[in-house]
Amino acid sequence: MxxxxxxLDDMGDITGxxxxxxxxxxxxxxxxxxxxxxRLRSAMPTVLELADRGAKVLILAHFGRPKGQKxxxxxxxxxxxxxSQVLGREVQFIxxxxxxxxxxxxAVMRPGDIAILExxxxxxxxxxxxxxxxxxxxxxxxxxxxxxxxxxxxxxxxTEGLAHKLPAFAGRSMEKELDALQAALGEPVKPVAAVxxxxxxxxxxxxxxxxxxxxxxxxxGGGMANTFLHARGVDVGKSLxxxxxxxxxxxxxxxxxxxxxxxxxxxxxxxxxxxxxxPASLRTCNVHEVAADEMILDxxxxxxxxxxxxxxxxxxxxxxxxxxxxxMAPFDTATVALARTAAALTKEGQLTSVAGGxxxxxxxxxxxxxxxxxxxxxxxxxxxxxxxxxxxxxVKALTA
Numbered sequence: 076m077x078x079x080x081x082x083l084d085d086m087g088d089i090t091g092x093x094x095x096x097x098x099x100x101x102x103x104x105x106x107x108x109x110x111x112x113x114r115l116r117s118a119m120p121t122v123l124e125l126a127d128r129g130a131k132v133l134i135l136a137h138f139g140r141p142k143g144q145k146x147x148x149x150x151x152x153x154x155x156x157x158x159s160q161v162l163g164r165e166v167q168f169i170x171x172x173x174x175x176x177x178x179x180x181x182a183v184m185r186p187g188d189i190a191i192l193e194x195x196x197x198x199x200x201x202x203x204x205x206x207x208x209x210x211x212x213x214x215x216x217x218x219x220x221x222x223x224x225x226x227x228x229x230x231x232x233x234t235e236g237l238a239h240k241l242p243a244f245a246g247r248s249m250e251k252e253l254d255a256l257q258a259a260l261g262e263p264v265k266p267v268a269a270v271x272x273x274x275x276x277x278x279x280x281x282x283x284x285x286x287x288x289x290x291x292x293x294x295x296g297g298g299m300a301n302t303f304l305h306a307r308g309v310d311v312g313k314s315l316x317x318x319x320x321x322x323x324x325x326x327x328x329x330x331x332x333x334x335x336x337x338x339x340x341x342x343x344x345x346x347x348x349x350x351x352x353x354p355a356s357l358r359t360c361n362v363h364e365v366a367a368d369e370m371i372l373d374x375x376x377x378x379x380x381x382x383x384x385x386x387x388x389x390x391x392x393x394x395x396x397x398x399x400x401x402x403m404a405p406f407d408t409a410t411v412a413l414a415r416t417a418a419a420l421t422k423e424g425q426l427t428s429v430a431g432g433x434x435x436x437x438x439x440x441x442x443x444x445x446x447x448x449x450x451x452x453x454x455x456x457x458x459x460x461x462x463x464x465x466x467x468x469x470v471k472a473l474t475a
Contacts, residue, residue, distance in 0.1 A: 080253070080473040081244045083124060086218065090129035091186045095216035096121060096246060097233050097469075099223040100136035100154050100191070109154070113453055114225075115161040121222045121246035122189060123162060129186040133216060134158075135172055135195055135233045137226070143199030151194050164189055172198070172233070173211035181215060195233045202231055209236030222246025224253070225454035227469030228461075238472035245473050253470065255450035256461055259429035260289055263391040270413070272297035272396030273434065276320050282395065285464035287331040287338075292385050294339045296374055296398030296409070303328075303340055309362050312346070314371040339382060343375030345399070345406065352403050373399030374409035383416040386426065392417055394430035394448075395462060397438040411442040418447035431458030 098118040103110045118134070125132045139149040152168045159166040167190035169180030177192060184190060195201045200208030209232040213219070219241040221227070226234050227249075237243075245253065260267075267290040271279055276299045286293055295303055298315035305316050306324035331338050341362060346369040348356035359375045374382075379398075386392060394417070401407035420426035430439055431452030439445040452458045457467060 078245075078250075078253075080250075080470075081242075082250050083121065083220070083244060083247065086128075086244060089125065089218065092130050092217040093133060093181060093215065094125050094130040094218045094220055095133050095135055095212065095237065095241070096125065096220045097135045097223045097226070097237070098122070098246075099225045100134070100151060100158065101138055102154065102157070104153070107153070109157040112157060112161055115154075115158050117248045117453070118158070118222060119162060121220060121248060123164070124247065125220070126164065126187050126189050130218075131181060131184045131186060132189045133169070133177075133181065134189070134191045135212070135237075136191070136223070137196040137201070137231075137233070138194045139196075141194060141196050143196065143202070145197045149194055149196070151191050155191055158191065162189065166191060169193065173208065173215060177215045195231070198232075200232055202229075204230050204232050204236045206232075206236060208232040209240050212237055213240035216241060219243045220246045221469055221473060222249045223469070224249050224452070225457050227454075227467040228457040228465070230468035234469040235472045238469070243473050249473075251450070252452060252454065255429050255452070258427050258449070259391060259393045260462075264427065265391070266291040266389045267391040267393070268292040268294060268386055268389040270294045270296065270392070270394040270396070270398070272299065272398050272410075274298040274315060276302045276317055276324065279396070280323065281463035281465075282459065283327050284330065285462065286393075287327060287336045288334050289464075290336055290393070292337050292339060292389060293331060294382055294385065296341070297396055297400075299396075300340050300374075301371055303338070304362055307340075310365060310367070311362075311371055312365040312367050312369040314365070314369075339385060341371075341374040341378040342381075343377045344371045345373035345375055345408070346371055350400065350403070353405060357405070373406040376408075376412075379409045379412050382413055386413070386416055386420060390426060392426055392428040393462070394428065394439075395432045395435055395459070397434055401434075401438050401441065407438075407441065410438050411444075414439050414442035414444040418442075418444035421449055422447045431455070431462075 141149040172192040301316040306321040347354040398409040401410040
């Protein structure tokens with residue numbers, strides 16, 4: 076299948092070429108150490124392949140929010156050693172991402188060497204997508220690779236502008252992400268199901284409006300489901316519920332009906348009078364039996380079984396958000412059960428499953444299901460904007 080963007084396979088001989096690689100090295104730090112190296116590990120395939128092919132690999136990245144000012148607290152020099160440990164290679168540090176300091180740093184590099192350039196956000200022009208900064212960055216390189224899908228929803232100089240100044244390619248992580256998204260909503264094998272959970276409908280309105288036109292089954296969980304139940308005349312007691320969005324929920328029901336999409340809401344739920352671990356007031360009931368002093372905290376077992384049957388009849392699944400208050404047992408039960416069903420179906424080759432969003436990744440890891448999903452995206456904002464059907468500037472620039 077021809078891809079709409081060029082990949083590392085299209086680069087030809089790159090021996091001795093200076094390749095600017097946009098990665099996401101914005102890792103969390105605690106007491107001066109990297110507390111989660113997921114992003115460093117996702118940079119490995121591209122960085123090592125380019126180095127092994129004889130390129131001089133220059134990594135472009137942002138770190139924190141220095142607001143266009145040089146600030147030692149946000150220097151990427153801190154990431155040099157952690158990245159070196161992950162790659163198993165020496166990583167140099169160059170104190171600017173353009174200009175004389177960058178040119179001098181590159182001059183001593185040999186083919187196969189790897190270096191991190193200083194924080195792109197030390198320049199005010201980065202977040203403004205200033206053509207002059209993109210031009211200055213382009214002047215130090217021969218080729219450009221964007222491997223940072225998680226920053227692709229931002230039109231910055233290093234994520235979008237630079238792609239128009241040099242021959243541009245998608246890195247391996249970017250390629251993997253785009254292939255997965257294409258399989259999930261671009262050209263999916265039908266029927267397609269989507270699980271959308273989370274606390275508030277207001278934060279996922281664009282997602283829901285886009286998905287009802289794209290999928291055959293829309294499974295709504297979390298606090299969001301309460302808003303839809305309320306719109307249908309169900310008394311949800313003191314559950315989290317955006318009652319002022321009833322008309323919006325009704326409009327989504329109508330759009331789904333017009334598009335032939337079935338919306339699935341829980342018909343049995345797990346309730347309690349207080350949000351606490353294993354509360355004495357815990358019980359499972361029909362949604363029409365929720366008392367005025369109770370709150371819905373999870374989807375019930377009968378509904379989960381019915382949802383599992385929905386997934387068994389689908390070929391593609393997109394998942395964003397938990398079904399219940401999964402951070403606390405036993406309100407993680409529905410999320411864990413459905414995630415394990417999806418993982419098992421994927422493992423059997425019956426389902427292509429793509430998931431993303433911070434809470435989602437945490438929930439799937441908690442369920443021990445993430446490894447068996449086809450693809451789990453760690454790109455929060457970019458994944459959400461993709462689910463909303465928005466064009467991502469960093470991706471568009473690669474296909475232009």
